[in-house]
Amino acid sequence: MIRHQFDIDAVEEAIAALDANWLDKAKKRTAKFIAQKAYKEASSIWSTVKPVYMRLQHDKCIFCEQRLEGGAYGPVTWDVEHFRPKSNVGIWPDPTRHSDLIYANIGTASASGYYWLAYELWNYAASCKVCNSIFKLNWFPIAAPRASSEADALDHEQAFLCYPLGERDVDPEDLVTFTLTTAVPTHREGPLNLRGRIIIDFFGLNKRDAIHRDRAQMIGLTGMLLDERDRGTASAEKLSALEQLNGPHVPHAACVRAFKRLWATDAVTARRGYEACLAYGFDPSHAPPTL
Incomplete structure (x- = not known):
């Protein structure tokens, strides 16, 4: 959201x-x-x-x-x-x-x-x-x-x-963020944590296989572009696409933004998550990814 x-x-x-x-x-x-x-x-x-x-x-x-x-x-x-x-x-x-x-x-x-x-x-x-x-x-x-x-x-x-x-309301991303494909409260405690937990439970954001898989596919795409950027092999078109992933038009934008922040602060963990998302996003036999 x-x-x-x-x-x-x-x-x-x-x-x-x-x-x-x-x-x-x-x-x-x-x-x-x-x-x-x-x-x-x-x-x-x-x-x-x-x-x-x-x-x-x-x-x-x-x-x-x-x-x-x-x-x-x-x-x-x-x-x-x-x-x-x-x-x-x-x-x-x-x-x-x-x-x-x-x-x-x-x-x-x-x-x-x-x-x-x-x-x-x-x-x-x-x-x-x-x-x-x-x-x-x-x-x-x-x-x-x-x-x-x-x-x-x-x-x-x-x-x-x-x-x-x-x-008129707080920014939704100040209430709910993501750990890979899993929605989590942005705040660890307090009233905003409660709002985040209620929103996640209210809309079943972690109960729906289809949107878990959609998020995983978006992380797979994002991770691929970030990896090529870091290796110095990304074309200008791919770098432009990576910038576009910040936009509000992107499906599951809050999830994508959270993953990009993880990559910026802990690339090793993010790469592990990216590989798990690739497997889950395109193979129905895999369980939702975790870190």
């Missing part, structure tokens, strides 16, 4: 290009929800904005960073994610689904949820269906009392999840 730039004026302009009346329709619907103190409508219109967030996120899931189909064929593979659930909010961990997780004092349930945010652009992101429909659903763990109306300040909730668009 990485931070993506978010310019609200540019986002509104992009939405208006898709539907000149969308913002006005969203405003009217929001006023209706606030009046009835609940999210209720026969059909939604937020799917219109999905391509805007896909482009904003470089066609990567906002949470797990896997790359999905973009362009005209992309929307079917994506969900518009409501960061704070628009209707009811359940208690997480759910004992029937998360029996292996033990967390206490991370929020109460809410029958009405965040109805006033159903069409709030700062409450949207684009996510893969696994992150949204399996892991996130209607959960939103917090440390303080839950907001119950538009009059309540959302930052007082002390949310454990991180909103990666713009700078």
Whole structure:
């Protein structure tokens, strides 16, 4: 998970290009929800904005960073994610689904949820269906009392999840980093460590074989380029590609950046990890790599 730039004026302009009346329709619907103190409508219109967030996120899931189909064929593979659930909010961990997780004092349930945010652009992101429909659903763990109306300040909730668009929240990489393909809290202790652990468990970032293997393949590519650079055999094109791996468009960018930092501080260990990632990334018989 990485931070993506978010310019609200540019986002509104992009939405208006898709539907000149969308913002006005969203405003009217929001006023209706606030009046009835609940999210209720026969059909939604937020799917219109999905391509805007896909482009904003470089066609990567906002949470797990896997790359999905973009362009005209992309929307079917994506969900518009409501960061704070628009209707009811359940208690997480759910004992029937998360029996292996033990967390206490991370929020109460809410029958009405965040109805006033159903069409709030700062409450949207684009996510893969696994992150949204399996892991996130209607959960939103917090440390303080839950907001119950538009009059309540959302930052007082002390949310454990991180909103990666713009700078309203901490940088996600200050919460979660990687040891090879394994997500770990960036901080060893304290409140940021707890947020990191919850984010990792909440989205199952270490439970999904496909993204483990994707990360390993990215580390394999990165390690190959770093090795050639250090040997002095890398072409100008490969050196340019290595620089591009710092960009937000790269799949699993947080993982790649963490590996590059490891290479810079402990190249011997990084080389060992790179070789393990090469084996795991392309051979299904191997287990996820460790150091």
